[in-house]
Amino acid sequence: MNKNNTTTDKHRSSAAITLDNVAKIAGVSAITVSRAINTPDKVAPETLKKVREAIDKTGYVPNLLAGGLASRSSKLIAAIVPSIANLVYSSTIRLFSKSLSKAGYQVILGDSGYPEVLEEELVRTILSRRPDGIFLTGVDHSPSCRNLLLAANIPIVETWDLTPSPLDIVVGFNHMDVGHAVAKFILSKKYNKVGFVTANDARALLRQRSTLEILSQSGVSDIYATTVPAPTSLEYGRIGAKQIIEEGFDSGVIFCTSDTLAQGVLAEIQSRNISIPDTIAVIGFGDQVFAAHTYPALTTVRIDRERIGQEAADALLARIQKRPVKNKIIDIGFSIIEREST
Amino acid sequence: MNKNNTTTDKHRSSAAITLDNVAKIAGVSAITVSRAINTPDKVAPETLKKVREAIDKTGYVPNLLAGGLASRSSKLIAAIVPSIANLVYSSTIRLFSKSLSKAGYQVILGDSGYPEVLEEELVRTILSRRPDGIFLTGVDHSPSCRNLLLAANIPIVETWDLTPSPLDIVVGFNHMDVGHAVAKFILSKKYNKVGFVTANDARALLRQRSTLEILSQSGVSDIYATTVPAPTSLEYGRIGAKQIIEEGFDSGVIFCTSDTLAQGVLAEIQSRNISIPDTIAVIGFGDQVFAAHTYPALTTVRIDRERIGQEAADALLARIQKRPVKNKIIDIGFSIIEREST
DNA sequence: TTGAAAGCGATACCAC
DNA sequence: GTGGTATCGCTTTCAA
Numbered sequence: 001m002n003k004n005n006t007t008t009d010k011h012r013s014s015a016a017i018t019l020d021n022v023a024k025i026a027g028v029s030a031i032t033v034s035r036a037i038n039t040p041d042k043v044a045p046e047t048l049k050k051v052r053e054a055i056d057k058t059g060y061v062p063n064l065l066a067g068g069l070a071s072r073s074s075k076l077i078a079a080i081v082p083s084i085a086n087l088v089y090s091s092t093i094r095l096f097s098k099s100l101s102k103a104g105y106q107v108i109l110g111d112s113g114y115p116e117v118l119e120e121e122l123v124r125t126i127l128s129r130r131p132d133g134i135f136l137t138g139v140d141h142s143p144s145c146r147n148l149l150l151a152a153n154i155p156i157v158e159t160w161d162l163t164p165s166p167l168d169i170v171v172g173f174n175h176m177d178v179g180h181a182v183a184k185f186i187l188s189k190k191y192n193k194v195g196f197v198t199a200n201d202a203r204a205l206l207r208q209r210s211t212l213e214i215l216s217q218s219g220v221s222d223i224y225a226t227t228v229p230a231p232t233s234l235e236y237g238r239i240g241a242k243q244i245i246e247e248g249f250d251s252g253v254i255f256c257t258s259d260t261l262a263q264g265v266l267a268e269i270q271s272r273n274i275s276i277p278d279t280i281a282v283i284g285f286g287d288q289v290f291a292a293h294t295y296p297a298l299t300t301v302r303i304d305r306e307r308i309g310q311e312a313a314d315a316l317l318a319r320i321q322k323r324p325v326k327n328k329i330i331d332i333g334f335s336i337i338e339r340e341s342t
Numbered sequence: 343m344n345k346n347n348t349t350t351d352k353h354r355s356s357a358a359i360t361l362d363n364v365a366k367i368a369g370v371s372a373i374t375v376s377r378a379i380n381t382p383d384k385v386a387p388e389t390l391k392k393v394r395e396a397i398d399k400t401g402y403v404p405n406l407l408a409g410g411l412a413s414r415s416s417k418l419i420a421a422i423v424p425s426i427a428n429l430v431y432s433s434t435i436r437l438f439s440k441s442l443s444k445a446g447y448q449v450i451l452g453d454s455g456y457p458e459v460l461e462e463e464l465v466r467t468i469l470s471r472r473p474d475g476i477f478l479t480g481v482d483h484s485p486s487c488r489n490l491l492l493a494a495n496i497p498i499v500e501t502w503d504l505t506p507s508p509l510d511i512v513v514g515f516n517h518m519d520v521g522h523a524v525a526k527f528i529l530s531k532k533y534n535k536v537g538f539v540t541a542n543d544a545r546a547l548l549r550q551r552s553t554l555e556i557l558s559q560s561g562v563s564d565i566y567a568t569t570v571p572a573p574t575s576l577e578y579g580r581i582g583a584k585q586i587i588e589e590g591f592d593s594g595v596i597f598c599t600s601d602t603l604a605q606g607v608l609a610e611i612q613s614r615n616i617s618i619p620d621t622i623a624v625i626g627f628g629d630q631v632f633a634a635h636t637y638p639a640l641t642t643v644r645i646d647r648e649r650i651g652q653e654a655a656d657a658l659l660a661r662i663q664k665r666p667v668k669n670k671i672i673d674i675g676f677s678i679i680e681r682e683s684t
Numbered sequence: 685t686t687g688a689a690a691g692c693g694a695t696a697c698c699a700c
Numbered sequence: 701g702t703g704g705t706a707t708c709g710c711t712t713t714c715a716a
Contacts, residue, residue, distance in 0.1 A: 016495075018693055029703045034695065044701060059493055064470040065411045066693035069708045074407060085432045094427045097453060106467065108450050111439060125448065128406045151401055153358075360709055371687050376711065386685060408709035411692050691712080700703080 017058045026054035037062060068130065077105050077316060078126040079135035083113040083231055088258070088286050088305060089137065092159070095309035096135060103317055105132065112137070113231065120144050127152050133316040139163040139170060140202065155319035157312045161203060162331060169319070171311045171330040175203050178301055178334055179210025182283060185299070185336055186211070186253055187218055191281070193252030196225035197240035197261050199232045204257035207285065211255060224249040228261070237264015245272070251279050259284035259300055266298065299338045307332050359400045368396035379404060410472065419447050419658060420468040421477035425455040425573055430600070430628050430647060431479065434501070437651030438477060445659055447474065454479070455573065462486050469494050475658040481505040481512060482544060497661035499654045503545060504673060511661070513653045513672040517545050520643055520676055521552025524625060527641070527678055528553070528595055529560055533623070535594030538567035539582035539603050541574045546599035549627065553597060566591040570603070579606015587614070593621050601626035601642055608640065644679045 023030045028047060036043045036051035043051070054060075068074035077100055081089040097107040110126045112119055123145055126134070133155040139162070141149065149156055149167060156168035163170055186194060194215060198208040205227075212223065224244040228236040240261065241254065245268070256262040262284030269280050276282065277299075284300035311330050318325045365372045370389060378385045378393040385393070396402075410416035419442055423431040439449040452468045454461055465487055468476070475497040481504070483491065491498055491509060498510035505512055528536060536557060540550040547569075554565065566586040570578040579598060583606065586596070598604040604626030611622050618624065619641075626642035653672050660667045 016693095019695095020693080030693090031695075031704085032702060035702085038695090042701075047701080059489070061466060061469045061490070061494070063411070063472055063693055065407050065416060065472050066708090067695070069405070069407045069411055069710085070693075070695040072695095072708070083436070084426055085429060085436045087427060087429065090427045090432055094425070094453065097451075098456065101459075101467075106450065106471070108448065109439075111436065114440065117443075124403060125443075127403050129448070130405055130407050147401070148403070152403070358709095362709080372709090373688085373711075374686060377686085380711090384685075389685080405709055408692090409711070411694085412709075412711040414692070414711090685716105687714105687716080689713090689715105692710085694708090696707080697705090698703105699705105700701105 016063075017060045018063070019060075022051065022054045022058055022060045025058065026050045072130075073132055074130045075105050076129055076131045077107050077133045077135065078110060078129070078131040079107050080110040080112050080119075080122060080126065081137050082111075084109060084111060086231055088303075092305045092309040092312075093135075095306045096313050097309075099310055099313035100317070105317075107135075120148065123148050132320055133157070135159060135312055135316070136167075138203070139166065139172075141167075155316050157316050159308050159312055162329065164329075166328060169312075169315045169325060169328050169330070171308050171315065171332060173303065173332055173334050175206045176210040178285070179207045179212075180214050181334070181336060182207070182255055182301065183211045183214030183218075185283070185338075186215065186255070187220070189253070189281070191253040192220070193222040193224070193249060194220060195241075195244045195249045195252065195254035196223070197237060197244070197254060197256045197265055198225065198227050199230045199236075199257045199261065200227050201230040201257070204230070204285075207257055208255070222252070232258040232260045234260060234264035234267065237261035237266075238268040239264075241265040241268035249280075253277075253281040253283060255283045255285075257285055259286045259298075262298055262300070299336065302335045302337045304332055358405075359402045360405070361402075364393065364396045364400055364402045367400065368392045414472075415474055416472045417447050418471055418473045419449050419475045419477065420452060420471070420473040421449050422452040422454050422461075422464060422468065423479050424453075426451060426453060428573055430645075434647045434651040434654075435477075437648045438655050439651075441652055441655035442659070447659075449477075462490065465490050474662055475499070477501060477654055477658070478509075480545065481508065481514075483509075497658050499658050501650050501654055504671065506671075508670060511654075511657045511667060511670050511672070513650050513657065513674065515645065515674055515676050517548045518552040520627070521549045521554075522556050523676075523678060524549070524597055524643065525553045525556030525560075527625070527680075528557065528597070529562070531595070531623070533595040534562070535564040535566070535591060536562060537583075537586045537591045537594065537596035538565070539579060539586070539596060539598045539607055540567065540569050541572045541578075541599045541603065542569050543572040543599070546572070546627075549599055550597070564594070574600040574602045576602060576606035576609065579603040579608075580610040581606075583607040583610035591622075595619075595623040595625060597625045597627075599627055601628050601640075604640055604642065641678065641680045644677045646674055649674050 019030045019033050023033045028051065032043060032047060033051050036048050040048055079093055081093060084090050100107060108129060110122045112122055120142060131154065136158045137160050139158045158166050158170045159172050161172045162174050196208050198204055224247050226240045226243045228240045254265055256265055262282050265282055269276055274280055282298050284298055286303055315325055361372045361375050365375045374385060374389060375393050378390050382390055421435055423435060426432050442449060450471060452464045454464055462484060469490065478500045479502050481500045500508055500512045501514050503514045504516050538550050540546055566589050568582045568585045570582045596607055598607055604624050607624050611618055616622055624640050626640055628645055657667055
């Protein structure tokens with residue numbers, strides 16, 4: 001007794017419809033209703049029909065808090081991104097969520113872009129929901145974070161970067177390679193002056209440094225560089241461009257560590273009536289898609305963001321379902337999309 | 343017995359640390375540990391210290407599935423948006439999440455932008471997590487959706503639109519008013535030809551219709567309109583602009599139902615070497631922020647997206663904490679930001 | 685201030 | 701194919 005929601009409940013009262021209510025109405029046991037919902041083929045067609053009618057009649061909505069607790073599987077996947085308000089990450093997450101929802105999982109998001117919230121705190125909060133897997137952005141985590149993550153004993157996928165020693169699985173690309181490839185591109189075009197508008201972000205700085213490395217090795221020394229705060233915005237692109245132009249940069253190429261910055265840089269150059277790309281060319285990063293369509297003057301480094309989401313989802317699902325994981329290190333690469341003509 | 347995680351467990355085994363483990367180590371009862379975590383001021387300082395040490399030593403992470411089940415409060419707030427990959431919504435959600443996380447709530451997102459997933463299905467899935475409140479985008483819901491939502495018996499906030507009969511609380515602005523205001527602006531500038539690039543979305547279409555209504559009343563009849571698929575993109579902006587220009591639109595103003603579309607329209611006009619805004623002026627919508635900074639030629643309708651998130655969070659929290667809700671209908675208004683000079 | 689016992693609503697295990 | 705019973709890990713209630 002006390003299983004039905006009558007007012008005679010000794011301790012708590014509840015108006016919500018439960019599995020037991022449905023079971024009683026259908027004239028079967030609770031576990032049968034559970035099976036009818038989760039594994040319908042293990043239930044006789046007639047029983048199934050009765051149960052479905054009872055569910056419809058009552059408007060029953062399963063309680064996944066209870067289900068997750070009992071089955072030790074929350075059907076929740078956590079994802080930690082620097083900012084959902086950044087298209088670069090949100091488009092990845094969108095495909096990630098979509099793939100997972102097909103398999104019956106929901107994604108719960110954590111935003112690591114607030115400096116006032118410690119990453120460890122965020123991970124802790126997220127882990128308290130007992131996700132069945134976790135998606136991380138980047139491969140740098142504090143030791144206490146690593147411990148928390150490892151102790152959770154769930155599949156982990158790190159993304160947007162590569163490391164020889166992932167926590168579990170990693171899906172990304174090599175930022176140093178990007179820098180080197182951009183440097184080679186710049187050299188091939190024989191630009192004699194090179195500007196940098198770089199976001200203050202570990203991976204962006206790495207891309208800039210590696211570009212610079214090759215350039216200086218090749219004797220290109222007319223460099224104008226500025227660092228702007230993350231997250232990137234068109235506004236900071238304008239500001240950055242303004243700075244290096246005022247420092248004396250008047251021709252050549254500007255490498256921006258994001259397409260958003262690049263757009264701002266383009267706007268600043270346009271507003272000064274400087275010809276693009278003849279006098280100043282611009283290179284972006286990250287493939288905001290529209291770049292290629294609307295700004296033919298912009299060369300950019302294309303990253304297949306959807307693929308990151310897809311591969312991350314696939315790898316996580318494989319792990320959860322204990323299927324073999326093909327690769328623990330998935331390099332999705334990148335490509336330089338050259339747009340010079342107008 | 344069977345409360346500790348030994349291998350003698352009759353039914354299930356578990357490696358995870360539980361409240362009981364911590365309690366045993368701290369030499370107190372489980373409920374005391376629970377209090378130490380949730381209501382530390384109801385626990386003696388000495389006891390608190392012992393408990394905290396035990397938590398640190400074990401690396402205990404509370405299980406909110408269990409906590410939520412027992413307390414009938416998941417500390418989860420659901421939000422349904424058309425697309426997280428759309429800055430307009432993601433910036434609202436970001437502030438919404440931030441405000442709620444300060445109060446100890448986490449946001450779980452549902453993406454309603456996939457036509458193959460029924461809204462009702464999505465709401466059902468979300469409700470199975472037993473959120474303590476729900477954020478909806480728009481005020482149009484199918485009857486079955488309304489029933490589900492109402493049956494859940496939790497605070498609801500509808501956003502991005504207004505209605506005299508909200509499900510619970512509504513935070514938004516009047517799209518018809520926007521259309522009328524834009525029409526008046528257009529009339530005041532005495533444009534004789536008006537183009538429309540409109541997304542195929544209920545609220546966008548409403549803004550367009552209401553603009554048109556006033557214009558035709560005032561005798562402006564040289565109209566060129568095209569509808570492009572949602573979600574909006576720069577690419578569709580270009581396509582839309584191309585269409586109406588090819589239909590014969592050669593001067594005047596184009597009203598785009600989003601700033602993203604407006605950017606594409608601007609790019610198309612620029613590529614044709616048409617002067618902006620002298621020959622063709624462009625009006626956007628939604629305040630992508632950068633519009634004002636980088637495209638001085640673009641007039642736009644500014645919506646305080648962050649405020650929507652803030653007000654929605656505040657209202658929901660008030661309801662949950664059973665504090666009085668000041669207004670059930672919150673009109674955040676809008677403003678036209680005119681940028682004509684270059 | 686602390687604790688014992690009884691749930692919360694579901695699923696796992698084992699029988700039938 | 702179906703059901704009984706014992707949990708899952710936590711909080712509520714009530715009592716000390």
